[in-house]
Amino acid sequence: MTFCAFMALVTVVFLDVLSRELTGAGLHWAGQTGVYANIVVVLFGLGLASAGGQHLRPRFADGWLPENWAPVLIRLQQGLMSLFCLGFALLAVDIVLETRRLGEVSPVLGNLVWPIQLVLPLAFLIAFIRHLLFTVWPDLRPAAAASVVARRPGGGA
Numbered sequence: 001m002t003f004c005a006f007m008a009l010v011t012v013v014f015l016d017v018l019s020r021e022l023t024g025a026g027l028h029w030a031g032q033t034g035v036y037a038n039i040v041v042v043l044f045g046l047g048l049a050s051a052g053g054q055h056l057r058p059r060f061a062d063g064w065l066p067e068n069w070a071p072v073l074i075r076l077q078q079g080l081m082s083l084f085c086l087g088f089a090l091l092a093v094d095i096v097l098e099t100r101r102l103g104e105v106s107p108v109l110g111n112l113v114w115p116i117q118l119v120l121p122l123a124f125l126i127a128f129i130r131h132l133l134f135t136v137w138p139d140l141r142p143a144a145a146a147s148v149v150a151r152r153p154g155g156g157a
Contacts, residue, residue, distance in 0.1 A: 008037040012027075043120060047127045082135055085125075
């Protein structure tokens, strides 16, 4: 899904630039369509990054605590990430319901906005479930994510 959305984004931007060069006018719908595709890329990209332990997190403190605390720290890290994602999923549901209630329509494309916004709670809900499972069963985490906690500054894994 992320790849398809990225390809749509690249195609729309390319067609817009091509249109500007050939006709002197861009495609009026290209900007809004590109924004929608970018939303999908970013939110599902967040899920992919967090699933692999590649999301942004402070790594400078990895060596500050004893290595034997790693099992507890892994569960704590995953539990906090799952709560973060749940909070944003609930907030996103509220936003989508409000947008639906108001019947907001994109001024450029003329489409209802809330169906496109559904990607917000969906992405955060999927990430919540994933990190909740990683909290309960840490061995389910991908190998790249499992090695993040074990890394120490200035040395190998």
